Every structure is written in C-alpha cells, then in structure tokens.
Amino acid sequence: MKGEKKIVIKKAPIKNNCPVCFNKELELTFYQKHTFNAFYHRTTNQVTNEIKCNKCHSTIYPVDWNSNIERVFDYYNKLVQPDRSAVRFTLLFYGVLIVLLILIVGLTYLYLEDMI
Numbered sequence: 001m002k003g004e005k006k007i008v009i010k011k012a013p014i015k016n017n018c019p020v021c022f023n024k025e026l027e028l029t030f031y032q033k034h035t036f037n038a039f040y041h042r043t044t045n046q047v048t049n050e051i052k053c054n055k056c057h058s059t060i061y062p063v064d065w066n067s068n069i070e071r072v073f074d075y076y077n078k079l080v081q082p083d084r085s086a087v088r089f090t091l092l093f094y095g096v097l098i099v100l101l102i103l104i105v106g107l108t109y110l111y112l113e114d115m116i
C-alpha cells in the first residue's frame with residue numbers, strides 16, 4: 001500500500017467565460033497532496049489547482065487563462081489555507097515498533113541473565 005492522493009481543500013465557482021464553450025460555469029479547485037504507505041500518512045505542503053468547466057468538462061490550463069481568470073485565481077489563491085504539513089504514523093507502524101521494543105527488551109534480558 002503506497003501512493004498519493006490529491007485532497008480537495010477549496011472549491012470555488014467562478015463567473016468567467018469558458019474559453020472553449022463560452023459558458024460561465026467554471027470551477028476552480030485547489031488540491032493538497034498527501035502521500036502514504038503502510039507506515040505513515042504525510043500531508044505535504046504541495047498545493048495544486050485546476051480550473052474546469054462544468055458545462056463542457058474541459059480543463060482550462062493556465063496558458064488559456066485570460067486576465068479575468070488570472071485575477072479571480074489570484075484572489076482565491078491568497079484565500080486558500082492548506083493544512084499544515086505533517087506526518088501521521090499508522091497503527092501498523094506502532095505495532096511494528098512495539099514488537100521491536102519487546103524483542104530488544106527480551107534479548108537484553110536474556111543477555112543479562114547469562115551474564116549473572
């Protein structure tokens with residue numbers, strides 16, 4: 001089990017014309033990248049964004065943004081508050097840690113017993 005996920009941290013409808021179908025139904029979404037494996041779940045500080053048209057489902061890439069879209073994007077980009085980057089360990093991690101500690105304590109005990 002290993003991978004990454006993009007978690008939506010903000011969605012905003014924007015009232016700009018779609019460069020493809022000219023409808024005013026764009027949506028700006030900010031994502032924060034999370035990575036995880038069997039032992040931990042990390043919230044990274046990487047934030048990405050995407051503008052999509054709800055009508056024609058096109059993704060509007062920055063090269064196609066006009067100055068209005070850029071202005072709206074800048075506005076939301078300042079408002080967006082990503083989660084603090086952090087690492088959370090899984091139960092499996094603690095399980096393995098406990099097993100290792102028991103092994104170390106057990107081996108130390110056996111070793112000391114022999115010494116006496």
Ligand SMILES: [Zn+2]
Pocket residue numbers: 018019020021022023053054055056057058
């Ligand atoms: Zn469109």
